[in-house]
Every structure is written in C-alpha cells, then in structure tokens.
Amino acid sequence: MDYRKEFVVNPRKKLKLARIDPVQSGGHASNEAAQPEITKYVTRMAELQALLYANADQSLLVVLQALDAAGKDGVVRHLFSGMNPQGTSVFGFKQPSAAEAAHDFLWRAHQRTPGKGEVVVFNRSHYEDVLVVRVHGLVPESVWSKRYALINDFEKLLTENGTRILKFFLHISPEEQLERFKQRLDDPARNWKISESDYSERELWPQYVEAYEEALVKTSTAHAPWYVIPANHKWFRNLATSQIIAETMEEMKLKLPPTRVDLEDVRRKYHAAAAAQEKRNGKG
C-alpha cells in the first residue's frame, strides 16, 4: 500500500480525526508479518542517510507531533537508531527557555534545522505554538491564528534551501492512551515516566483534536506535507512512517558523491608514498 497517498492530509478538505481509524494496519495481520517490511525500509533509510551525508547538498527534517504516549519516542528509537549518528540529530522541544521566549516562536526551531547533509528529527516542534499554546490560551487567538501562514513561509524558506520536510501526527485512540498510562503505572520500571500532567492534559483531548485538525489542514503543503499515522499498533505506526520516509528519501535522488580529485594524480602520489615507506622500512 502507498501510505504517502493514503495518509497525507489534504489541505483543501476538512479533516475529522474521528473518521480515521487509529487501529488500522494496512492489511498486515501482525507485528511479525510486518517486520520484514519495516526492516527493509529502516535499512534503506540508513543507506540513504549515508549518501545524504556524503553529498551534503540536501537535508531532511522530520517533525513528530502527537498527544501523550502516542509513540513519538518509539518512532525515534525504532526508525532512527539505525542511522549513523554522525549526521543525524534529534531535538526534543520542551518549555521555551527565557531566551527562547524572548524571541519570535520560530527562532528556536530555526536554530535546530538541518544543515546540508543532515537529518534532523523534531520530537515536538514549532507546532506546539499552535497546539498546547492554543489549548491552554497562552497567547490570544489573534496571535496563534496568524501562525499557520508564518509556519508555511518558514518551511518554504527551508525547502528552497534544499531541505525536504515530512510531518507526522501519530494518531491513537483515547482508549489506547489510557492503556499505555496503565502500563506506566503497572510496570515499576516505567513509573518514572508518569507526569503530573498526563491526566489533566487528557481531559483536554477534544480541544487538542480541534487544534490539530485546524493546524494539520492549514499547514499541509506540497513542500511540507502532514501525514496522519494510525498508531494504536506500534508496529503499523513504524511501518507506515518508515515507508513514507524511505520513499521520500528515494525521491531525493541521492547518489555517491562525485570524486573531487584527479585520480591519476592521486595514484602517482600513492606510489611515491609507498616507495618512501618501503625505503624507511628497509632502513629500520
């Protein structure tokens, strides 16, 4: 199945998340059945990242957004651990620092965008400024409602400089979130992950859905599309996301970099160095 077509957010259509089944699994029966495909895409992502890094003329930005416990950290761990850490960075966006808060809302995101050859993952992102900020009324509507256009302009700027942008909303059901909260409670090894705000944020679910529905439609562009990934099944989430990333990277037409030197000249230098080495060894 072509998950890019299947899950992309159409900017010309009203989005109702309730109509997208978070339990779907693209016809795959189980984790075991999907695993070979996941491995194929994750391996390909790593191969293409090596070429991206070697060429250093394009870059990739992956944005992950979701409600709590939907699996942002899981996507990072499962899909990006295979990439070479040289050239791959992950940034988690938290409460802005005082210096960050003193600037426009895109300032801190801009500092973390990928340089040429790099892959950067935003675990949360500048989208929080039209999500949590809206839901909690941290700025008035007159401010956050202007941000969609500002975000589109910002992402256009990055694209014009050779950055491919992919944005994923990991879509789980409230029942699945509750189940994952329960696992954090029941497993002592996960108790530390529990945060005071888990349940109070959950009560704002409808408000978050409303904020996401508007944000996703208004900022899903040809140059920086949003995908809604059914994420109740962690393995299906990994499958769909890895396919979309790998196939987008294929489109970047990454090849081995050209040789930057005169090979004949280097060959001569090599032979001279080898002769000198032999002479030194003979003396030694």
Next chain:
Amino acid sequence: MDYRKEFVVNPRKKLKLARIDPVQSGGHASNEAAQPEITKYVTRMAELQALLYANADQSLLVVLQALDAAGKDGVVRHLFSGMNPQGTSVFGFKQPSAAEAAHDFLWRAHQRTPGKGEVVVFNRSHYEDVLVVRVHGLVPESVWSKRYALINDFEKLLTENGTRILKFFLHISPEEQLERFKQRLDDPARNWKISESDYSERELWPQYVEAYEEALVKTSTAHAPWYVIPANHKWFRNLATSQIIAETMEEMKLKLPPTRVDLEDVRRKYHAAAAAQEKRNGKG
C-alpha cells in the same frame, strides 16, 4: 583484559607512540572471536545511555582524535549507532567558521558540550588547536603551548558539572594508513572520500606524532584521561574502545530514575479516567 589500565596515558611518563604496537589485539585471534564481546559492550552502552538520558543528572563526552583514516568515523558508526539518537549527538569539527575563529579556541567546543542526560561525541575536537594548528604553524608556540593548561581547566569545569570525559587516540601505523588510502583508490564507491590533503598531511607524520605525544601527556588527567587505542585491527579498536566506554559508564552508577509522582494519587486519576471513558463509550 582491562583496557582502561592497559591503554591509559600516564601524565607522569614520557609517551613514545612508536613503542605502542598498533597491531596488537589483546589476545583475541580474530574479528569473529572478538565479536561477542564487542556486542556485549555496545549493548551495555545503549542500556546505560537510556538510563543516563532518563536521569538527566550526569553526561558523557567522548573525544576522538587520530591521523587520517585511523577509524574515527568507524568508531562513531559501530559503537554509537546502537544508542538512542534522542540524547546522543556527534559533532565533527572542521575548519573554524569566521565567527568561531573570532573567539577563543574553546568557544565552539563549549557550545557543543553535552547537557545533563546527554552523550556527545567529538569527532576531532578542541585538541586540533594543539595538533594541526601546531604542525602547520597557524599560531606561534607561545600561543599553543599555553593551551594544554587551558584545556585542562576547561575539562575540569565540565567535570565539576557532572560530565564524564573520555578521550581516545586511535593509533595506526603509517603502513596501515597507506593500505587504507589504497582501498579508497581501488574501490570506486570510496573514491569520493579521497582528499587533496591526504598525502601532504601524511608527510607530516613525525610532526603529528610529536604533537600528539606532548598533547596526550599534558592533558591526560584523572578527570579526563586519554587512551591510546591500537587501531590497525578495526575490530580490536572497537573492542577496546567499547569496553572502556561501557566500564566508565558503569562507574556512573546509573539507575532507573525515581518516581516523581504520588502513585496512589495517579492510580485514583487512572480509575476516574477509565470510568469516564467507559461512560463515553457506552453513550457512543
């Protein structure tokens, strides 16, 4: 074998790199024989990184230095790919930018040091300012010779803030370097890695050895030790380095973070949320 004891640079003893055999392999017969141990240490590094990140009260800085083709990139790829990229960063130090060159030599390194919970790898580092800078005479001796003490002070500052520092010099023979240069020439897929400066830098080998010998002795401290890793065998380089990193991380006494919430209170919230969910589902 305890490679920390074996390969640490003693600051009170003259270092002669020529006396350290780069071909040694700690009694292991082959890559295959060493692989289970490498896997064990790399796996342990990843486990401990997860705890380091979760606790966010200490950090780890790994410095990699070597002559060309000695395997810095290989160490990054083999030992750090297993770590969660969320919390693990690698910085490659190149020619300083104009802004970097306008500041003291530690300014750019300082900006890239690990925050609490993070692992950072320096692929090349602030040590270039007593190595390439010295060998090419980019600043006078009166300047670079003062830098050893400045580096020790800087690393002390990081240590006092909870950062463990490990520094590795990957030690290969000139013959092995030449062999690796040859592979880059013979394999079209590696041609692009050839740089104009490979052979001219190689001619400065004795000057680099002299610079390394002085730098390693003068900056191998109890809080930030240098290790000279025999690196002609790539697998032995990976084995020794991974053992040293894993055992140092063991000493950091990383445990599961404490639970930050009142579990009884959270359990009550969970049951309330579950009841509310059931009610909503009943209505639906």
